[in-house]
Amino acid sequence: NAGVTQTPKFQVLKTGQSMTLQCAQDMNHNSMYWYRQDPGMGLRLIYYSASEGTTDKGEVPNGYNVSRLNKREFSLRLESAAPSQTSVYFCASSGPGLTHFGPGTRLLVL
Amino acid sequence: QKEVEQNSGPLSVPEGAIASLNCTYSDRGSQSFFWYRQYSGKSPELIMFIYSNGDKEDGRFTAQLNKASQYVSLLIRDSQPSDSATYLCAVSSGSARQLTFGSGTQLTVLP
Numbered sequence: 001n002a003g004v005t006q007t008p009k010f011q012v013l014k015t016g017q018s019m020t021l022q023c024a025q026d027m028n029h030n031s032m033y034w035y036r037q038d039p040g041m042g043l044r045l046i047y048y049s050a051s052e053g054t055t056d057k058g059e060v061p062n063g064y065n066v067s068r069l070n071k072r073e074f075s076l077r078l079e080s081a082a083p084s085q086t087s088v089y090f091c092a093s094s095g096p097g098l099t100h101f102g103p104g105t106r107l108l109v110l
Numbered sequence: 111q112k113e114v115e116q117n118s119g120p121l122s123v124p125e126g127a128i129a130s131l132n133c134t135y136s137d138r139g140s141q142s143f144f145w146y147r148q149y150s151g152k153s154p155e156l157i158m159f160i161y162s163n164g165d166k167e168d169g170r171f172t173a174q175l176n177k178a179s180q181y182v183s184l185l186i187r188d189s190q191p192s193d194s195a196t197y198l199c200a201v202s203s204g205s206a207r208q209l210t211f212g213s214g215t216q217l218t219v220l221p
Contacts, residue, residue, distance in 0.1 A: 031206040042114075042198055050206035058208065061173070090153055094207055097142060099200075101153040106159035 002026055004102035006091050012108045013081045021076040021105050023091030029048040032074040033058075033095040034066060037104075043090060049074055081109045112137040116212035117151050124220050129186040131215050136180070143175055144209065145184045146198040154198055158184060159168030207212045 007022045013020075025032065030051045035043040045058030047066040055066050063085060064075045074093075077083060086109045089101040113136040123129045129146075142161050146154035158173040160166045160182070166173045172185040183200075186193055196216045200209040 031208075033206070033208060035211075040213070042116075042200075042213045043209070045208055047211070048208050056206070059210075092209075095203075097207060098156060099144070099202075099207075100156070101208055104153050106194045109209065 004091055004093055004100055006089075006102040006103060006105050010102065010106045010108075012110065013078075014110050015082060016055050017081050018079050019081065020078075021072035021089055021091070021107075022073070022104060023075065025091075025093040025100075026072065027093060027095065028071070029093035029099065029100075030071070032068065033092045033094070033099070034064070035072070035090045036060065037090060038087050043046045046076065046089075057062045072079065072086065078107075081107075083109050112140075112201070112203065112210045114210050116197075116215050117133055118213060118215065120216040120218060122218045122220055123189050125189060125191060127189050128221075129189045129217055129219070131184040131186075131197050131199075133184075133200045133212055134180055135182070135183045135199075135210075136158065137179075137201065137203055137210075138180065140201045140203050142172070142202040142207070143182045144181070144200040144202070145171075145173060145182075146200060146211075147193075148196045148198055148214070149204040150196075158182050186217075189217075189221045191221050194218050 049068040
């Protein structure tokens, strides 16, 4: 039982490049989330998915898109990366009522 | 805009002392309240959750909730150096029970 897994662990992009962050959970949870964490700050919600086939914007969705591929997988895409998107990205899943986090992806945009 | 506020710290306590962490939230409709611990470079780890007014104890940790005052706290008794971390308060709401986090309080337990 791996819980929540994320790939890659670390990525360096140049401004304007695109990439997709992958997330999968094996806990049969309905809800999944993407958060970002900037230095000295708490986590901010980017997008979430209450169930397979649905996605909704969180607090900071601009510059991102998501896909809930199936119940297990929830990906986050940066179409044109900007330095302001340098951050640590956490995927999470929830059920029943408790949220579990993946190990995170450190993204540096130059 | 739902807000969660925490003492920004940092907070330092001697080993064996009680560490007290505080959090207030703005959304009166919030149902569930969580405390996460985050070590540097790691992901948040759930240590306590509370749904009802009053106290909830789990080992050295006690969470306290006062919905009328919109206040949540975490007490860590007999603090150990291994408790040194950032503590994040989070409140859940919405259809997906998504979490809103405070900015965290950095705790250092001095040997």
